Amino acid sequence: MLNIIIFGPPGAGKGTQSGLLIEKYNLNHISTGDLFRWHTKNETPLGKKVKEIMDSGNLVSDDITIAMLKEEVEKHPDVHGFLFDGFPRTVAQAEALDTLMESMSTAIHGVIELKVSEEEVRARIAKRKSIENRVDDDEDKLNKRIEEYFNKTVHVLPYYENQGRLKTVNGIGAIEKIFEEISIVADSFEVAKS
Numbered sequence: 328m329l330n331i332i333i334f335g336p337p338g339a340g341k342g343t344q345s346g347l348l349i350e351k352y353n354l355n356h357i358s359t360g361d362l363f364r365w366h367t368k369n370e371t372p373l374g375k376k377v378k379e380i381m382d383s384g385n386l387v388s389d390d391i392t393i394a395m396l397k398e399e400v401e402k403h404p405d406v407h408g409f410l411f412d413g414f415p416r417t418v419a420q421a422e423a424l425d426t427l428m429e430s431m432s433t434a435i436h437g438v439i440e441l442k443v444s445e446e447e448v449r450a451r452i453a454k455r456k457s458i459e460n461r462v463d464d465d466e467d468k469l470n471k472r473i474e475e476y477f478n479k480t481v482h483v484l485p486y487y488e489n490q491g492r493l494k495t496v497n498g499i500g501a502i503e504k505i506f507e508e509i510s511i512v513a514d515s516f517e518v519a520k521s
């Protein structure tokens with residue numbers, strides 16, 4: 328298996344790069360944000376529980392998030408690998424993920440940080456908004472998510488950095504160029520694990 332985490336702030340282009348990565352490396356994409364959105368949209372008991380907190384742009388508790396992630400991973404025991412997106416966002420989640428991978432006799436082989444500064448993310452979002460010419464009802468929520476990322480989520484990075492599992496890629500530039508760099512990093516994870 329090849330298991331990778333993609334990391335980056337909202338608006339960094341993580342969605343686009345994740346799509347390219349899962350195709351090239353035949354990975355199963357697990358986005359906790361997408362899973363939570365599915366639950367809220369379908370009004371499942373879990374969805375009802377997390378709706379308010381998601382609407383506010385805050386993070387869902389570790390217990391709930393880890394349980395949902397674990398269930399999703401365990402549904403796919405025979406895949407070639409996983410691309411984790413939006414998870415982990417806390418050190419407790421990172422530790423739980425390592426334990427889960429270990430229980431499957433595998434590991435997180437590396438973390439790709441798509442580096443875009445807070446300033447750049449805000450500039451991109453403002454540009455997108457002016458092009459699309461729409462009033463964004465979700466602006467407060469988006470601001471909150473950006474804040475969450477730069478104030479809280481980034482603190483997970485040293486966990487991986489200290490173990491030599493973190494690689495940073497510059498997230499500014501053409502999509503193809505960024506993906507070329509990401510591919511070099513993913514190839515290095517593949518080589519290192521064998």
Ligand code: AMP
Nearest residue numbers: 359360381384385386387392413414416
């Ligand atoms: P995202 O699309 O990844 O930004 O996630 C959307 C929302 O889902 C976040 O603002 C959180 O409320 C929740 N969420 C997603 N992933 C996590 C996570 N790993 N831990 C806690 N909350 C999460």
